[in-house]
Amino acid sequence: MALGISSLMNLISRFLVELQDITLLFWRMLRGLRKQPRYFDEMVRQMDLIGVGSLAIVSLTGFFTGCVLILQAYPTLEYYGAQSSAGQSVAITLIRELGPVLCALMVAGRVGSAISAELGSMVVSQQIDAMRALGTSPARKLVTPRVVALVVTLPLLTVAADIFGLIGGGIIARYLYALDANSYITSLRTGITIQDILGGIVKPIVFGFLIGLISCHKGLTTQGGTVGVGKSTTDAVVLSSITIIIADFFLSKVLQGFFSSTLF
């Protein structure tokens, strides 16, 4: 029993220390935004790497998610005679939830792992030490451009995933269930509200920020040689993914409250 409590305390204190480190990194990163040099080129390079590089997998994910949504939902809708709201049903699930979350998970897997592996091997090969020795702050030079790039590109990627998802859903509805294309599009247009779109943009901004900060933190705190790089990479992906899913719930709740109080 005593052992259980002490190991729990241990876990909590480790969590708090980690949280403190991440917060510290956050502040350093913000300082990096404010001060010269701003490493603008690096930011653009990262956006290209993250954004353009992830476009294919994200679109593919979105497309097949849209397909499967309509595949599963259509029979039920048909049963209730509500085929005409097929478009709306895909749009709402995709734009509010699945688009942002799946996209963020894909990017966490692809980019988060790459970031922490890159920074981790820089730690192990003393390049981070060399960077500090040469008078640059790794937080500013490495973390800020990556986090900014993620915050900018993830919403764009999410929009791409949403669009491909809607197209995928439309194709299945049209060719598998012979739904009239016009009916699908009309249902889409009436079904999507401005709140859905805003929420669908706010979420990936937060997720991008979380992926960037967590992956950079895990990479920069790599310990124990090349084996440590593998561990911090795994940690980065697992921790970002879990954080995304948890944050998604709370964000949805907050957004719900926010829109119901201001817009209506």
Add this chain to the structure above:
Amino acid sequence: MFDIETQVEPVSEASPFGPAIEFRDVELAFDDRVILDKISFTIRRGETKIVLGGSGSGKSTIIKLVLGLLRPDAGTIFIDGEDITQCDEQELTEIRKKIGMVFQEGALFDSLSVYDNVAYRLAEEGIDEDEIEHEVIRMLRFVDLEDAIDKMPIELSGGMRRRVGIARALVGSPPIVLFDEPTAGLDPPTARTICELAIKLRDLEGVSSIFVTHEMNNLKYLSSEYAIVDGEGRVHFEEEGDKLCLINTKVMMIKQGAIIFDGTDEELQLTSDPYIHRFIKGR
């Protein structure tokens, strides 16, 4: 425990005659293992301190402390009269501008070409491109690697990488240079070139340095030869003799995180300590 006030003598605030580097009772432990145990030493301006010691004795750790990459658990470290243990990362950045560091493994930036590696410090300071190019070419010529200028670090051999590391450290002419085993694993002529480089920095540029090494011939070169420039601007190396004795090179030996010797190389040869004797004679 708290009633003993440690009296820190006023330091000669960045006076031109104060020491370049000073350690006072520096202690460092990782977890429970003591790595450095109350280390104190000084390096005067223009002096080269050769640091000897077995593997794992704490040599690289001392160098990292000088740069502020690690913080000591206790004690103070002065660079140019400034106490760096009190500095935040921002102030440390300023101090690090005075220091060039040659890492044990080179630590080149993989993603940058040789040119960009060497140019790194200047580019960060926002110096204009022509000036950077001029300086980079000068430094690469200094380490005899002009041909490799457009290569990536992955394409270089270990020795070339080390020399690029040296060029990167020396760019911008820092007054303090730290060498962490710069000749380990290199062939004798290349090792000799690197020692000559260190001698030139010491005698012609007045650089203060720490030179960590395992190798006895490095010790011999650095503590017995000096560089002079002849009338035509060529550099010659001469051995110290009866008429001249090098006083700007000191030797320090570390064993398990403690200094067991600090003095001139002549004193080192005469010491009776069996560990030191075995270390310098190899048996």
